[in-house]
Amino acid sequence: MQYSRAISIGGVMSERVVIVDYDPQWSEQFAAERARIAAALREVAVRIDHNGSTSVPGLPAKPVIDIQVSVAGLHPMDPYRTALQALGYTHVPHADDRFCPFFHKPAQWPHTHHVHVVELGGSEEKRTLAFRDWLRDHADDRAAYAGLKRRLAEEFTDPGAQNAYAAAKGDFIERTIAQALAAGYPHGL
Numbered sequence: 001m002q003y004s005r006a007i008s009i010g011g012v013m014s015e016r017v018v019i020v021d022y023d024p025q026w027s028e029q030f031a032a033e034r035a036r037i038a039a040a041l042r043e044v045a046v047r048i049d050h051n052g053s054t055s056v057p058g059l060p061a062k063p064v065i066d067i068q069v070s071v072a073g074l075h076p077m078d079p080y081r082t083a084l085q086a087l088g089y090t091h092v093p094h095a096d097d098r099f100c101p102f103f104h105k106p107a108q109w110p111h112t113h114h115v116h117v118v119e120l121g122g123s124e125e126k127r128t129l130a131f132r133d134w135l136r137d138h139a140d141d142r143a144a145y146a147g148l149k150r151r152l153a154e155e156f157t158d159p160g161a162q163n164a165y166a167a168a169k170g171d172f173i174e175r176t177i178a179q180a181l182a183a184g185y186p187h188g189l
Contacts, residue, residue: 017165019060019153026054029065033113037069040083045069046120051128053149056135060146065113068128070120077101080117089115100124121189129186131177141176148172 030050037048052066053059071080074097081091081101089103096102099122103115118125135142148169156165180186 016157017153017162018062019149020063021060022056022058023054023063024057026050026061026063026065027057030055030067033065033067036087037067037084037115040087041069041080044071044079044083046072047125049129049132051116051132052114053145055132056142058139058146059135059142060149064111067113067115068125069115069117070125071117072120074099074101074117074119077117084115089113126181126186126189127177129189130180131173133186134176134180134183145172145176 027050034048034050038045047068047070049055049068049070050066051068052064053061054063054065069080077091077097081103084103085091088105088107090105090107092102092104094102099119101117103117104111105113116124116128118128135145152165152168156162156168
């Protein structure tokens with residue numbers, strides 16, 4: 001599951017999970033990084049979307065910009081891996097590379113950006129965007145998710161607790177994705 005994986009791979013992090021209030025600059029930070037990625041990947045990137053909690057206005061989040069890059073084919077990885085590495089991203093090899101290769105920058109924690117590469121039209125692309133769009137459209141679910149995130153961040157305070165934090169959000173995320181997909185989300189795919 002992409003949302004859990006974003007903070008749980010790449011080794012144990014020395015920082016605890018920090019959730020901050022929504023920052024309108026996150027959309028500007030995404031736009032700037034999107035332009036860099038689009039220029040580097042050119043036609044390899046069919047879509048570049050802002051995803052994750054920083055893409056949902058009003059939702060508190062870890063201050064890490066999540067970016068989803070949709071490509072025609074995930075393998076071989078070199079057409080996008082080389083370009084992303086040139087932009088300062090580190091690929092984190094993982095079993096999930098078969099459906100969602102993950103990159104972050106800078107190389108060490110704390111990260112400022114995460115890139116999730118997905119197959120255009122694939123289930124991971126749809127799941128991620130359905131979750132984002134549902135939370136954008138449904139204030140009650142957005143508030144419930146915000147409360148869950150804040151409560152879990154307070155609960156999981158030990159260094160390296162990011163894995164437990166991510167796993168604890170899983171049921172909410174999966175229920176919301178199922179509801180969103182059943183209702184015809186995501187928008188525009």
